[in-house]
Amino acid sequence: MKKVGIIGCGSIAQVHAWTLGNMEDVEICALCDVDVSRARNIADKYLNEKNRGSIHSEKYTDDKEVDGVFEDKREKESLIYTNWHDLLDIDIDAVHICTPHYLHAPMAVEFIKRGKAVFCEKPCAISLEQFDELKNADLKHPGLLGYCFQNRYNETTLLMDKLIAEGRIGEVTGVRAFVTWRRDRSYYEGSPWKGRFETEGGGALINQSIHTLDLMLRYLGEPEQVKASISNHHLPSIEVEDTVEAWMMFEGGRRGCFYASNGYVTDAPVIIDIQGETGRISLNGRKVSLYAEGKDPEHFLCERQQGIGKDYWGCGHKACIRDFYKCLESGERFQNDLGGATNTFNTMMKIYEDSQAEHILTSGGGASYIRVGDMVICSNHMS
Ligand SMILES: NC(=O)c1ccc[n+]([C@@H]2O[C@H](COP(=O)([O-])OP(=O)(O)OC[C@H]3O[C@@H](n4cnc5c(N)ncnc54)[C@H](O)[C@@H]3O)[C@@H](O)[C@H]2O)c1
The missing domain is CATH 3.30.360.10 (Dihydrodipicolinate Reductase; domain 2)
Incomplete structure (x- = not known):
């Protein structure tokens, strides 16, 4: 079972959440957006008992109701983050980067340095300098980085x-x-x-x-x-x-x-x-x-x-994301690395x-x- 987080919970993140939410071998453990309402929206729409992961959260006790908030709601809330750096230190195997373009490369570099797999929306980078940093990080930590060219x-x-x-x-x-x-x-x-x-x-x-x-x-x-x-x-x-x-x-x-x-x-x-x-x-x-x-x-x-x-957008997201996780598991090369x-x-x-x-x-x-x-x-x- 892979524990996964999504960073950037806007338009395309919905497709990622839907796809991940329907995969047997994946749990969604973290949703991160600077706009907390967007992360909550994804939690409400796509998370359920089957696909919701269980990262321990200090925020809530095990009581049925705390301050008028019920358990199900609290469980969803405990997955929500507003600072992506917090995801570097939690127990997840992979992140999906669905943020604005300028953040793709810096985020991907930090996560692969921590040994976490990254499935990133296009583009890889917005400058040659960013791309060089990615290349260096990818050389040191191979096999972790994949891109969303779903139309392939x-x-x-x-x-x-x-x-x-x-x-x-x-x-x-x-x-x-x-x-x-x-x-x-x-x-x-x-x-x-x-x-x-x-x-x-x-x-x-x-x-x-x-x-x-x-x-x-x-x-x-x-x-x-x-x-x-x-x-x-x-x-x-x-x-x-x-x-x-x-x-x-x-x-x-x-x-x-x-x-x-x-x-x-x-x-x-x-x-x-x-x-x-x-x-x-x-x-x-x-x-x-x-x-x-x-x-x-x-x-x-x-x-x-x-x-x-x-x-x-094309409808290859599902096949592309599934192939990424299949390759992670088998060690085969992912075509969109x-x-x-x-x-x-x-x-x-x-x-x-x-x-x-x-x-x-x-x-x-x-x-x-x-x-x-x-x-x-x-x-x-x-x-
Ligand atoms: N593959 C495709 O077909 C496809 C289609 C649409 C968009 N995209 C790509 O997806 C990415 C997102 O596009 P979108 O249309 O969903 O944009 P969007 O603006 O709807 O969503 C981006 C989200 O990132 C959040 N965000 C911004 N800074 C952040 C930060 N520092 N930490 C966490 N979250 C942050 C924003 O609040 C927003 O909710 C882009 O790379 C875009 O090119 C790909």
């Missing part, structure tokens, strides 16, 4: 892998991908760490479309060349990009074209086209189509896997690097903002 576990992804492995389109020569979603002012107001370089590290790329970039790279490998631009078309109140495009060149002349924007009217299904020497595989949401040369097209509609959360997340992180950083200083991020009220290195510069001279 989608049925659509597994089907595309299979069609390619069967040679149905020949060698892959290129991939193009489109993510067009909608993030308005209310989204950023609901989580003030979003929309700021310091805490989110970027926008449409690092947050919304990183999963799609990850899938593109699954079929293309490491890019040899990256040309990219970022811009902010529709929300002057945020610092980060709402739109990103990238052109990538890979070994053997293979190419990738990538476009993502948070400025659309709805969260439209992700589109990925994998071009092969003898055909094409096309993903549109949950539909995969195979266009093999000289054959009639074949269409496959993949079922939505059981789970909670938004459709456009730091090594497995490195190409996506590096490529994302190359896209930002190539975009820097050339592009206006925001303009409004007569001012424009560009990103140079780690800084956002305000210029009144740009149009």
